Amino acid sequence: MKKVIGVLTLVLALTLGASAQKHKTDEVSFASSVKCGMCKKTVESNLGKEKGVQAVNVDLKDHTINVVYNPKKVSKDELKDKISKIGYDADEVVADQKAHDALPGCCQKTAKAHKD
Numbered sequence: 531m532k533k534v535i536g537v538l539t540l541v542l543a544l545t546l547g548a549s550a551q552k553h554k555t556d557e558v559s560f561a562s563s564v565k566c567g568m569c570k571k572t573v574e575s576n577l578g579k580e581k582g583v584q585a586v587n588v589d590l591k592d593h594t595i596n597v598v599y600n601p602k603k604v605s606k607d608e609l610k611d612k613i614s615k616i617g618y619d620a621d622e623v624v625a626d627q628k629a630h631d632a633l634p635g636c637c638q639k640t641a642k643a644h645k646d
């Protein structure tokens with residue numbers, strides 16, 4: 531519960547921060563191969579640690595990765611590259627094969643769609 535409040539506070543702070551400093555953050559959405567809760571966790575925790583990344587939200591319904599980032603610190607192409615290295619597709623950038631193969635079986639692209 532504490533974690534949820536922390537996340538909500540963070541989202542609120544980011545929202546307020548984004549409106550106060552309009553040009554400091556950008557938001558982007560990538561089509562991706564994410565399919566389950568484990569994918570969501572993997573992408574959000576790994577990408578969230580990257581430089582310039584302020585918030586990551588994986589939408590499992592739309593199969594997208596939404597990122598709030600600082601364009602002065604990281605570019606869209608670099609973000610796609612980082613997502614690929616985690617093992618997932620990001621728009622036209624295909625998942626790094628080695629990283630993809632290291633994912634849990636249920637998260638790999640060849641796995642059948644599954645529910646949480």
Ligand SMILES: [Cu+2]
Nearest residue numbers: 566568569637
């Ligand atoms: Cu998965």
